[in-house]
Amino acid sequence: MKARKIKKGLWKPEEDMILKQYVETHGEGNWAVVSQRSGLKRGGKSCRLRWKNYLRPNIKRGGMSPEEEDLIIRMHKLLGNRWSLIAGRLPGRTDNEVKNYWNTHLNKRHLSRKRNSIASNGRRKDENICATLATETAPEVPAPPPMTPPPVIHNGSNDLDAKEAMMTGRKEDRLEDGERFVYGCDMGSPLSMPTSNYSASVVFDDELLVPWLDSFVFV
DNA sequence: AATCGTTTCAACCGCCCTTGG
């Protein structure tokens, strides 16, 4: 059987139109079939991404408002790079958009603040810098709900405390150096931190977090 | 006006998880 040639690169308006019409007629899901039957020479994943990030109804385009920006900063402090969770609190925004916005606008500002802070006090340890930034930039973080269960920690036969598990998480599940303190501060909040490269992992349930996260909803 | 460096963001890649057979 001859393999279909998959087209890549930017989407043309005609392609957008075809995908939009197809999804509006047949519904979302089964993207491999969408890519075959719609006549688009795109992969299923590409179709899904284009729909989710660009063509879906109610997508909000344009710059972030100060309120949205503030919410992203605060959510990032609590959740780290969990863009889909953060985007879920911002109606009309996609995880890709939030991620891009953080990387291009907010992260830069964040890092320059950190540098300034280090320059102003060379003796200060990273953890202290982080704790300082946390209070400087996010003073109004609501406390996690009291009913939130403590994190379940899996470590084969040996259990670790939450703090140790945080510190041994695989690279991509940590925040930047110096931010671990904020992430790991006595929270007991439901987050998921798989640690495949190590023996320990902290497992949280996002569902339990929903009522708490609702306090962050931007309206 | 032309060139070059920088920034932005859409899209791709690869890994992981879930689901169904």
Added chain:
DNA sequence: GCCAAGGGCGGTTGAAACGAT
């Protein structure tokens, strides 16, 4: 329990837009 396929997610890339010289 095992495997394959589909889908979700975060990290990264590269083309286009923008700004500086």
